[in-house]
Amino acid sequence: MPRFRQAVWDEPLLKEMSRQGRVGMLAPSDPKVMAKTKDPALFVPANMRRDSLDLPELSELQVLRHFNRLSQMNYSVELGMYPLGSCTMKYNPKVSELIASSDTVKQAHPLQPPETVQGLLSILYELERYLSEITGMSRFSLSTAAGAQGELAGVLMVRKYLREHGGSKKDEIIVPDSAHGTNPASAAMAGFRVVKVPSDSTGQVRASAVKELCSEKTAGMMFTVPNTLGLFESEVSEVCDAVHSVGGLMYYDGANMNALLGKARPGDMGFDVVHLNLHKTFATPHGGGGPGAGPVGVTKKLEEYLPVPVIALKRGAYTLDYGLDHTIGQLKGFVGNSAVLLRAYVYIRLLGASGLNNVSSLAVLAANYLWKSLDPEAFPVTHGKGLRRKHEAVVSVKSELPGAAMTMAKAILDYGMHSPTVYFPLIVHEALMIEPTESEPVEVLDDYARALNEIYRSMKAGSLGEVPKNTSVGKVDEVKASHPMTLRVHW
Amino acid sequence: MLRKVGAASVDELFSDIPNKVRLGRKLKIPEGGSEYTVRRDVTSRLSLNKTPPAALCFLGGGVWPHYVPAAVESIASRQEFYTSYTPYQAEVSQGMLQALFEYQSLMCDLLGMEACNSSLYDWASAAGEAVRMAGRVTGRKKALVAGNIGPTRLAVMRTYAEPMGMEFDTVGFDPVKGTVDLDDLRRKSKGDQACFYFENPNYFGVVEDRAHEIASIAHDSGALAMVGVDPISLSLIKEPGAYGADIVVGEGQPLGIAMNYGGPHLGIFAVKDVKLARSMPGRLIGITTTVADPSRKAFAMVLQAREQHIRREAATSNVCTNQSLMAVAAASYLSLLGKEGFRRLGESVISNSHFAARRFSKVAGVRSPHFRGSFFKEFVVSYSKAKAEPVFRKLAKKGILAGYPLDKRFGLKTQAGLFCVTEVHTADDIEMLAVALEEALRRA
Numbered sequence: 028m029p030r031f032r033q034a035v036w037d038e039p040l041l042k043e044m045s046r047q048g049r050v051g052m053l054a055p056s057d058p059k060v061m062a063k064t065k066d067p068a069l070f071v072p073a074n075m076r077r078d079s080l081d082l083p084e085l086s087e088l089q090v091l092r093h094f095n096r097l098s099q100m101n102y103s104v105e106l107g108m109y110p111l112g113s114c115t116m117k118y119n120p121k122v123s124e125l126i127a128s129s130d131t132v133k134q135a136h137p138l139q140p141p142e143t144v145q146g147l148l149s150i151l152y153e154l155e156r157y158l159s160e161i162t163g164m165s166r167f168s169l170s171t172a173a174g175a176q177g178e179l180a181g182v183l184m185v186r187k188y189l190r191e192h193g194g195s196k197k198d199e200i201i202v203p204d205s206a207h208g209t210n211p212a213s214a215a216m217a218g219f220r221v222v223k224v225p226s227d228s229t230g231q232v233r234a235s236a237v238k239e240l241c242s243e244k245t246a247g248m249m250f251t252v253p254n255t256l257g258l259f260e261s262e263v264s265e266v267c268d269a270v271h272s273v274g275g276l277m278y279y280d281g282a283n284m285n286a287l288l289g290k291a292r293p294g295d296m297g298f299d300v301v302h303l304n305l306h307k308t309f310a311t312p313h314g315g316g317g318p319g320a321g322p323v324g325v326t327k328k329l330e331e332y333l334p335v336p337v338i339a340l341k342r343g344a345y346t347l348d349y350g351l352d353h354t355i356g357q358l359k360g361f362v363g364n365s366a367v368l369l370r371a372y373v374y375i376r377l378l379g380a381s382g383l384n385n386v387s388s389l390a391v392l393a394a395n396y397l398w399k400s401l402d403p404e405a406f407p408v409t410h411g412k413g414l415r416r417k418h419e420a421v422v423s424v425k426s427e428l429p430g431a432a433m434t435m436a437k438a439i440l441d442y443g444m445h446s447p448t449v450y451f452p453l454i455v456h457e458a459l460m461i462e463p464t465e466s467e468p469v470e471v472l473d474d475y476a477r478a479l480n481e482i483y484r485s486m487k488a489g490s491l492g493e494v495p496k497n498t499s500v501g502k503v504d505e506v507k508a509s510h511p512m513t514l515r516v517h518w
Numbered sequence: 519m520l521r522k523v524g525a526a527s528v529d530e531l532f533s534d535i536p537n538k539v540r541l542g543r544k545l546k547i548p549e550g551g552s553e554y555t556v557r558r559d560v561t562s563r564l565s566l567n568k569t570p571p572a573a574l575c576f577l578g579g580g581v582w583p584h585y586v587p588a589a590v591e592s593i594a595s596r597q598e599f600y601t602s603y604t605p606y607q608a609e610v611s612q613g614m615l616q617a618l619f620e621y622q623s624l625m626c627d628l629l630g631m632e633a634c635n636s637s638l639y640d641w642a643s644a645a646g647e648a649v650r651m652a653g654r655v656t657g658r659k660k661a662l663v664a665g666n667i668g669p670t671r672l673a674v675m676r677t678y679a680e681p682m683g684m685e686f687d688t689v690g691f692d693p694v695k696g697t698v699d700l701d702d703l704r705r706k707s708k709g710d711q712a713c714f715y716f717e718n719p720n721y722f723g724v725v726e727d728r729a730h731e732i733a734s735i736a737h738d739s740g741a742l743a744m745v746g747v748d749p750i751s752l753s754l755i756k757e758p759g760a761y762g763a764d765i766v767v768g769e770g771q772p773l774g775i776a777m778n779y780g781g782p783h784l785g786i787f788a789v790k791d792v793k794l795a796r797s798m799p800g801r802l803i804g805i806t807t808t809v810a811d812p813s814r815k816a817f818a819m820v821l822q823a824r825e826q827h828i829r830r831e832a833a834t835s836n837v838c839t840n841q842s843l844m845a846v847a848a849a850s851y852l853s854l855l856g857k858e859g860f861r862r863l864g865e866s867v868i869s870n871s872h873f874a875a876r877r878f879s880k881v882a883g884v885r886s887p888h889f890r891g892s893f894f895k896e897f898v899v900s901y902s903k904a905k906a907e908p909v910f911r912k913l914a915k916k917g918i919l920a921g922y923p924l925d926k927r928f929g930l931k932t933q934a935g936l937f938c939v940t941e942v943h944t945a946d947d948i949e950m951l952a953v954a955l956e957e958a959l960r961r962a
Contacts, residue, residue: 056866067865098598101613133776146566172639173839212826212836218681314843318782356677360642362780379550508806
């Protein structure tokens, strides 16, 4: 296995590097204008003039070095495997970055008249059609900025639709105990009470368990398929039926759609609302935490409830439609994260129908292969032992030592590979949630499994020592980070 | 690989999906193309867009044309930053964590605040989160907002806060100056509102020169003073922390981020009282040390117990994915321009906008600026004889994007458009717009 040592730059803060009088860049100013201006500061009323602003004073090269050095202390997909479960850290095609860096995208203002931005609007329109086909929905709004915002839009639509159809007493949303934290958080933001449905020993939600919780108060259910254990919910249709039978609506959390492209569609399972994470399944970069895009799609009866604007084709011209009759309104300023949407469009165009299908085939094959390459004694599964995994596998670290999963996570960093998601889903003790994605070659999967197995043996033998050792800094004191808490520098 | 997983084929791996929900056909999406083909096709379609440098853009309203320095683009294009995830494993993500910490620090200085999160989606959604937070902190169910704020911000605030039962009331503005009507604010501050939200400069581009009194009136009624800002204006204008703001939101896009036809942008969210940080939405980065060496500086996410992945339905917000990469761009932008460069940027912007407003005032049938209040980079121009919409379209046809029609909601008695002039515009650009405006008005 290749040796790894992350860069160590004892990089000061910008403020510590500052020297009086340095300017990295001067903004343009027109001498013709400045010649006619006495003192620009006088344009601001005296009582509203800024007294001082101590920004750092650095040269351009210093700024570049600072951030380039920081970047070298940051692990990323293009450096190595990054199998964070539920995050779908796949390869982000370079050509998407190139296309999105064109002035025809970057310099487009969201308020310019639609007739001057037909190129981009035609692309967004096609993307909307593609996403509808991929999910079996009738129409999408591309305006929501991330998965969680798509979720909020989704549950707000559920709420508004029900209120307009005699369901104003419906104030409960059912969420499985294995769900992403955003699900209950979004439901609560929309004013719902969250009712938790437990998974059974196979890690799945049973229709019978959902039926027991269903009542006249049930507004709907948020459901992730495959679920966060990487298992396809075999009773998904029956679950949808149960919720529909009491007048509720079904919400599909598309975070795990990477398992199902061209294989199965939430619309065919019985879902009414779907969000997709384009920064997961559709290969737009995660940006160290963002940006993303979380388009939200619906079946026919909910079309008029979508957040605005939606992209429309009217008399041969593409336009932004703000006029949906029952819209929940706007959740983000302007159109949406257009430059992210464009990247997802490029990804779909590169792969096409067969390519998308292959993505899910390979992602599922990789997840099962990696799981089967792990020592089953060390990394047992707690749910659904005999079942195939889809895009990810969740194992439990077998150990009497508390914090075993965290130790595994830190130790694997020393191999030049990122840790899996740990301690999630909450129903698995000492959980490692591994999602290799379709992007990894088999030898990297082998390396990863070998590393986890080796770390486990060392941990058991008590020979692991302090981890991590090869990263820019040793184990970070996260408790001290909050006591006392420093959120900014004072100068 | 199949042998190891014990399957005869890849299809077998999907055999657990019940037949009735399997697609059983190909997706109706065209087959894929080579990188060359796709790039050629997409790029040629995008070339239909009329954008700078092939067009002149004088549009604002919450997204503004500013120059993005090459060094900022270079930094934001580092794959180490853009292909990484949220820095959950701090030891291997110190670069992103420090960059975000620097962003928080720089923004606190710029805004005069004590805690700034590491980003939300955009200004509008940050304003939406702010109203929710004001409701949580004060336990009140009413929000008061200025009548001269951006229409998208108001729309998004309503969508965000309505489910918690928040009712909105609007304070009028002085029709001559364009600033918040303080008498109306006093009348409408009834002691049961969670916040008063105003923007500075406001949607008309006008500086709220009585910001201090506005904040005092809000405080006297037990409401939080919430301000929305264009960060570039803070190069010359007093920071909100200095006139009593409790929560500041804003749009970070002008700090080195492209307009991108609506996103990705950068939602700014900061609070004055560090105790309020515990009620904030979004990620926060703090400074700490390593476990083994208390002298070795390190960075980590803090107060995670507020967030959805820990607190679930009791979280302060559902936000997970944010705009980290944009925050890195903003941090590099602010440090690149620095103290002197940022001030001179502001001087260039305010000089250009005033030069333009004066020039437009010479155009027949125009009042420029429409409002008498001081302005920074945007101003309203009203037309005595023409409708704003056809003027806007006619200018666009000439390759000049300018004069976005003012929303009817503002109730102006004349037709008017919003103009934005920044450091990217020259005297010649302004002259071209003035001539085109003259022509458009003649024909409108």
